[in-house]
Structure formats: C-alpha cells, structure tokens
Amino acid sequence: MRWLSRPAQPRQSTLAIDSVLGLPHPGGRTVRHDTPKRWSIAGAVVGLLVALVVFAPASWLAHALASATADHLLIVDTRGSVWNGSGVLVLTGGAGSRDASALPGRLRWKMSIKGFGLQLAAQQDCCINGDLLLGIKPGFGRLELSVDTRADWLARLPAGLLTGLGTPWNTLQLGGSLRLSARELRLESVQGRWRQFGELQLDLLNLSSRVSTVAPLGSYRFTVSADAANPGVSTLRLSTLEGALQLSGAGSLNSGGKSRFVGEAGAAPGREEALNNLLNIIGRRQGSRSVLTIG
Numbered sequence: 446m447r448w449l450s451r452p453a454q455p456r457q458s459t460l461a462i463d464s465v466l467g468l469p470h471p472g473g474r475t476v477r478h479d480t481p482k483r484w485s486i487a488g489a490v491v492g493l494l495v496a497l498v499v500f501a502p503a504s505w506l507a508h509a510l511a512s513a514t515a516d517h518l519l520i521v522d523t524r525g526s527v528w529n530g531s532g533v534l535v536l537t538g539g540a541g542s543r544d545a546s547a548l549p550g551r552l553r554w555k556m557s558i559k560g561f562g563l564q565l566a567a568q569q570d571c572c573i574n575g576d577l578l579l580g581i582k583p584g585f586g587r588l589e590l591s592v593d594t595r596a597d598w599l600a601r602l603p604a605g606l607l608t609g610l611g612t613p614w615n616t617l618q619l620g621g622s623l624r625l626s627a628r629e630l631r632l633e634s635v636q637g638r639w640r641q642f643g644e645l646q647l648d649l650l651n652l653s654s655r656v657s658t659v660a661p662l663g664s665y666r667f668t669v670s671a672d673a674a675n676p677g678v679s680t681l682r683l684s685t686l687e688g689a690l691q692l693s694g695a696g697s698l699n700s701g702g703k704s705r706f707v708g709e710a711g712a713a714p715g716r717e718e719a720l721n722n723l724l725n726i727i728g729r730r731q732g733s734r735s736v737l738t739i740g
Contacts, residue, residue, distance in 0.1 A: 503530030538611030546609030591631040598626040620653040638700040663688010689716040705740035
C-alpha cells in the first residue's frame, strides 16, 4: 500500500507568518514591524502637546502673573484661553492679605505669534489707552518682556485702586488718578535675574485723602529707570509736580528684586497745621518732616 504524504508547505509561507507574529525563524533572526506603532505613539504625543498649547486655559496666564508679582496683581474670573481670553484685574496686598480692589469691567486680551516670540494685546475700556501691546520672547534660560505700545500714556487708573495693597493705602483712602507711561521699556531675565532697559513712569495726579481736609494734596511723579552705570540695578525717584504736600525720595531696585527707598514728606509754607495729621501717618516724624524708609 502506498502511503499518502502531505505536501510540505513552502518555506516562505512559514517565514511570512513568523514575521507577522514577530517570532524567530530558523536563522535566529526576528523580523519586526513596530515602526508604524512607534510613529503612531509619537504622533499622539505631539497632538496632545499641540492641543495643550492651543487650548491652554486663561487661568494659566493668571497663574503666571500672580507668580511674577508675588500675588499683588491677579486676574480672577478668567474665561477663554491663553490666546483669547478675559478676566477681572485685582490689586492685593499679597499672599494672605484680606485687602483687594478690582478694576471695573473686564480685561480682554489676545495673544499671537510675532517673529521669534509672542505679542499680547490687552484692552480695558475703563483704563487702558487703546491696545496695550506687550512683547514676549522666551529662550533657553532667559525671557524678555517689552512694552511695544508707543502711545504717550499706557493706562489711567483710579487712585483708590491702591487701597488693595493694604497698609498704609487702606488708611489714606486716596482719591485722584494714576497715569502710567513707558519709554522704550524692556525687561530681560537671565537665569532668574532681571535687568531693566528704558523707563517706567507713574504720575499720581490731583491726589486727595480722607485723613486730610486739604484737597487736592498735589500731583507727583514716581519713576523706575535703568541705571546705565550699574547693569541690573534700577533707580527709583519720587518728586513733587505741584501741591501743598511736598514729597521727594530716591532708592534702587536690584536684579534679585530687593529694593531700598528713602522718602520725605513735608508741607508747603502755611500748610503745616492742615497737613500735620497726614504727616504723622505717612512716616516717622523728624521735626516738621516725615521720613519713610523701605528696605
């Protein structure tokens, strides 16, 4: 009797099956086809990162501002995204403080790519002069911020906003207005140390106070300027533009954020008695003048 034998399967078929299953073939080699899988995982990760950037919530910007200002400047009730959002701007006395004051209305912003960085355009109907343009240029271990608006002034705010900073502003309860302007202002951070270029100017106009019967007290100018002779150090100056209350002072702010300021307050001739109570509150009395030291 002839035995029937099953024909042998072609060798290439076995190799094809082994290759699909990732099994070793007789030669000891393993054929793998996981490259498409790796590309799929990489694509998913990239897609996730892109989604995080594109749809990053507005609260991320609020957290960054709070961290940069030691919780003195906050954005609350945020809506939208980092790229197109809004919120309420609040001034506070810092972490743990119960004092706070908010600007009326909502702050709105749009972020866009410009060159090798970003540009943020902010609007606030009550207070900002048109669009406040801020440039943001990140880098390896560095960050550059610039005021790109070229208007005569950037923002005009109610002086009562300072009440949110706590003592002594909550006691003084100032009236009047604050006008903020900048001249070629640029801040550069390298490994956490800041350096200023240009100047930031704050005018305190037609101030009044609930603790004084003299109204207005006067108008004043506070400037923060880059010190060309000392890179990384900013010069602080306070001067009187006009008024019965005479203010002056000078100080410095270093790259690590430490400041020192010495100011003096006095009364114009003939207004000493009317301003006596206010001078007692502002600082330490030295005769007819009041001295304020910070740092």
